[in-house]
Amino acid sequence: MKSTLFALTLLVLSSISYSCGDKKPNPEATPISEEKSAIKTLEIEKPQLTFGFIKLTDMAPLAIAKEKGFFEEEGLFVSVEAQSNWKNILDRVIDGQLDGSHMLAGQPIAAGSGFGRQAELVTPFSMDLNGNGITVSNDVWSKMKPHIPKDADGKPVHPIKAETLKPVIDSYKSSGKAFKMGMVFPVSTHNYEIRYWLASAGIHPGMYTKDNIQGQVDAEVLLSVTPPPQMPATLEAGTIHGYCVGEPWNQQAVFKGIGVPVTTNYDIWKNNPEKVFVMTKKFVEENPNTAVAVTKALIRAGKWLDTPGNRKEAVKILSMPQYVGADEVVLANSMTGTFEFEKGDKRAMPDFNVFYRYNATYPFYSDGVWFLTQMRRWGQIPDTKSADWYDTKIREIYRPDIWKKAAELLVAEGHIPTVDIPETDGYKPATTDFIDGKNFDAKDPIAYINSFKIGNKD
Amino acid sequence: MSKKLSKSIRFIGLGFLEPLIHLIQGKETRKNLILVLKKIIAPLASFVLFMGVWQTGAQLLYNKEADYRIEKARTEQGDEAAIKMKECIISGDVSCQPNTLPSPAQVKVSFFKLIEDHKIIRQDKKDFKEKTASLNQKRIADGKEAITYTGRPSFVDQIITSIKTVFAGFLLAILIAVPIGIIIGLSETLRDSFNWLIQIFKPVSPVVWLLLVFMIVKTVTKDSNTDSAFIISFISVGLCSMWATLVNTTMGVATVDQDFLNVAKVLKLGSFQKVFKIILPSSLPLIFTGLRITLSVAWMVLIAIELLAQSPGLGSFVWEEFQNGANDSNSKIIVAMFVIGIIGFLLDRIMLTIQKLISFNKNEGN
Numbered sequence: 001m002k003s004t005l006f007a008l009t010l011l012v013l014s015s016i017s018y019s020c021g022d023k024k025p026n027p028e029a030t031p032i033s034e035e036k037s038a039i040k041t042l043e044i045e046k047p048q049l050t051f052g053f054i055k056l057t058d059m060a061p062l063a064i065a066k067e068k069g070f071f072e073e074e075g076l077f078v079s080v081e082a083q084s085n086w087k088n089i090l091d092r093v094i095d096g097q098l099d100g101s102h103m104l105a106g107q108p109i110a111a112g113s114g115f116g117r118q119a120e121l122v123t124p125f126s127m128d129l130n131g132n133g134i135t136v137s138n139d140v141w142s143k144m145k146p147h148i149p150k151d152a153d154g155k156p157v158h159p160i161k162a163e164t165l166k167p168v169i170d171s172y173k174s175s176g177k178a179f180k181m182g183m184v185f186p187v188s189t190h191n192y193e194i195r196y197w198l199a200s201a202g203i204h205p206g207m208y209t210k211d212n213i214q215g216q217v218d219a220e221v222l223l224s225v226t227p228p229p230q231m232p233a234t235l236e237a238g239t240i241h242g243y244c245v246g247e248p249w250n251q252q253a254v255f256k257g258i259g260v261p262v263t264t265n266y267d268i269w270k271n272n273p274e275k276v277f278v279m280t281k282k283f284v285e286e287n288p289n290t291a292v293a294v295t296k297a298l299i300r301a302g303k304w305l306d307t308p309g310n311r312k313e314a315v316k317i318l319s320m321p322q323y324v325g326a327d328e329v330v331l332a333n334s335m336t337g338t339f340e341f342e343k344g345d346k347r348a349m350p351d352f353n354v355f356y357r358y359n360a361t362y363p364f365y366s367d368g369v370w371f372l373t374q375m376r377r378w379g380q381i382p383d384t385k386s387a388d389w390y391d392t393k394i395r396e397i398y399r400p401d402i403w404k405k406a407a408e409l410l411v412a413e414g415h416i417p418t419v420d421i422p423e424t425d426g427y428k429p430a431t432t433d434f435i436d437g438k439n440f441d442a443k444d445p446i447a448y449i450n451s452f453k454i455g456n457k458d
Numbered sequence: 459m460s461k462k463l464s465k466s467i468r469f470i471g472l473g474f475l476e477p478l479i480h481l482i483q484g485k486e487t488r489k490n491l492i493l494v495l496k497k498i499i500a501p502l503a504s505f506v507l508f509m510g511v512w513q514t515g516a517q518l519l520y521n522k523e524a525d526y527r528i529e530k531a532r533t534e535q536g537d538e539a540a541i542k543m544k545e546c547i548i549s550g551d552v553s554c555q556p557n558t559l560p561s562p563a564q565v566k567v568s569f570f571k572l573i574e575d576h577k578i579i580r581q582d583k584k585d586f587k588e589k590t591a592s593l594n595q596k597r598i599a600d601g602k603e604a605i606t607y608t609g610r611p612s613f614v615d616q617i618i619t620s621i622k623t624v625f626a627g628f629l630l631a632i633l634i635a636v637p638i639g640i641i642i643g644l645s646e647t648l649r650d651s652f653n654w655l656i657q658i659f660k661p662v663s664p665v666v667w668l669l670l671v672f673m674i675v676k677t678v679t680k681d682s683n684t685d686s687a688f689i690i691s692f693i694s695v696g697l698c699s700m701w702a703t704l705v706n707t708t709m710g711v712a713t714v715d716q717d718f719l720n721v722a723k724v725l726k727l728g729s730f731q732k733v734f735k736i737i738l739p740s741s742l743p744l745i746f747t748g749l750r751i752t753l754s755v756a757w758m759v760l761i762a763i764e765l766l767a768q769s770p771g772l773g774s775f776v777w778e779e780f781q782n783g784a785n786d787s788n789s790k791i792i793v794a795m796f797v798i799g800i801i802g803f804l805l806d807r808i809m810l811t812i813q814k815l816i817s818f819n820k821n822e823g824n
Contacts, residue, residue: 322778
């Protein structure tokens with residue numbers, strides 16, 4: 001034993017002396033003396049920046065922009081720090097400890113429209129489309145399975161609707177147990193998605209009211225908040241019976257054998273917006289060029305991520321402990337175009353994580369309006385609002401003008417083709433790509449809100 | 459010479475090595491041999507026993523987890539899947555490894571990995587410095603702040619941050635608790651009137667202290683660019699851990715031997731002289747016992763506080779690894795656990811040595 005100790009000491013000593021003595025210059029380290037972007041049109045006001053993120057695969061644009069040097073090419077020196085939960089991120093961005101952050105699309109919108117902590121936040125960049133899943137525990141899955149229709153190969157037919165969950169909830173109810181599910185934040189996409197999924201099958205997920213912001217009024221399924229990385233552990237402990245969360249935490253449940261993903265948000269709303277990049281209005285006004293430079297780097301990162309063949313490297317980068325940190329195999333499952341439902345039931349999902357295609361990086365007003373309609377539907381916005389209010393509100397928060405400026409510079413520099421800048425007034429055309437087939441026209445939010453059976457009506 | 463040596467060895471708390479030295483020197487072979495057995499071999503045996511229990515425990519848990527996986531594959535997908543799963547587990551493929559208590563060998567591997575990682579980051583830091591050298595020169599000439607390293611901290615950096623935080627917090631605790639303790643200890647009225655405050659705040663949990671400090675520091679540092687995570691965590695550590703020192707100082711000062719005080723009266727010492735020449739020296743043992751408790755409490759609460767304040771130390775390391783949930787995350791957490799334990803032990807030894815250095819009675823404490 002003592003000899004090992006001795007060897008250990010020797011090793012530590014030698015490692016120290018080794019790293020002290022090693023003075024080889026790295027050939028890759030080319031000196032940077034200009035704090036301007038490549039085309040030298042932008043004077044960066046604040047080159048040293050700190051961005052936050054939550055350990056989820058959809059933080060990838062941040063990791064890629066840093067690791068592939070896109071930030072540095074814009075003259076930005078960026079540290080990215082993992083944060084413990086979404087509330088923490090929101091507070092730290094508002095208080096200025098973080099210059100910007102990976103955030104839930106609903107967060108800047110809620111912060112500007114009266115739910116939760118209020119602040120003026122802006123979104124110049126949408127980070128990705130899709131990327132979430134709903135997972136239930138093994139026990140719930142075994143009870144759901146008999147109700148799910150099967151295809152010729154004996155595999156469950158997708159999309160799995162919440163109707164198949166209804167008998168399970170009823171059996172929990174009759175035995176006097178509450179059926180609990182986790183989501184990651186009151187204004188998260190996940191909260192609206194799991195509610196949408198449940199409500200489309202007539203299961204009431206509970207309302208928010210002025211006095212009760214738990215969101216459990218009249219609820220048949222009690223939804224509560226759990227930070228994404230803790231979801232699998234909470235499910236395993238039996239505190240919740242299912243959850244809606246981003247990747248890799250659905251695939252993690254499959255790998256650890258503690259739960260089964262039943263549906264993805266691609267099935268609930270095809271190509272729905274997911275995370276956004278958020279800075280404060282103050283920061284953007286004081287550092288306009290920095291904001292454009294950050295957006296430029298992120299757009300390039302998005303493009304890199306959606307360039308075929310790059311995902312494998314992206315998975316490698318994301319699996320580093322300072323980013324998402326989960327095992328490569330777990331990350332690769334969803335990042336490389338597949339998604340594993342039940343163990344062994346791996347299906348192709350080429351659009352599960354979209355970072356650039358379908359104009360994914362452009363902050364569409366219509367995407368923001370959808371979140372506002374859901375906030376109104378579930379009572380997070382307690383009062384009736386006019387259709388105009390939705391339009392003006394979202395224009396304060398979503399800033400396609402910054403995106404456009406960045407994209408035009410990228411076109412001029414030859415990094416992206418002109419066709420990648422969409423011709424749009426910021427509103428996507430009306431769509432029926434939802435699990436319940438409802439028509440969503442962002443220019444008529446009131447009609448959309450009124451079309452739901454469960455939820456507030458105006 | 460040898461007496462001096464053994465004395466200094468005993469002084470720094472390594473007294474258990476003394477018989478070994480005597481044995482090597484060939485003095486009183488039989489007596490020292492027994493002493494060596496008792497003081498060195500027995501603890502070593504306990505260490506081996508500990509490793510054994512850990513190894514078997516980890517193996518048992520691993521087997522249980524593996525069996526569960528194989529059984530689950532069998533019930534859900536049939537025998538073929540079960541055999542595949544078994545092969546997969548034996549092959550050591552990451553995709554199906556049981557996730558449970560890591561074995562000592564895995565922890566050792568993780569330890570070396572972390573050291574290796576530190577070296578990589580060191581190199582990276584140096585490259586970054588070279589890369590930004592000219593830019594920084596320009597920025598400093600323009601009166602702007604230099605660009606600092608943007609990469610992540612290594613495990614060793616995190617240990618250093620944690621130690622810094624603990625010492626900053628510990629100093630704060632001394633600066634607050636010792637003077638207040640002396641003042642309160644000197645007067646019974648003050649003692650009675652502040653007792654409720656001490657009794658209420660003493661048991662408050664570290665997390666609550668953190669939130670309290672957060673509320674205040676957040677507003678105070680509103681418009682500055684200082685690293686408030688560090689400020690918040692060291693103040694919270696200080697406030698959490700100062701109570702033992704405060705209570706012990708008060709006690710020590712209040713229970714100074716009446717004879718000493720009479721001597722002070724006879725010598726007609728002024729109040730300052732009385733405090734510094736009589737009261738402080740005679741209450742030092744108790745104050746030091748308090749300080750030792752304070753330091754170990756500080757180190758203990760640090761982990762929880764760093765975790766919540768997002769200060770880049772060992773606490774956030776443990777938390778991040780827990781969140782990562784990767785194959786080697788568990789063993790990295792155990793590495794951190796041992797590092798935390800060993801540093802805590804060393805800190806206590808240092809305090810003990812200082813206490814022995816400055817107290818009158820060299821037999822006090824252990």
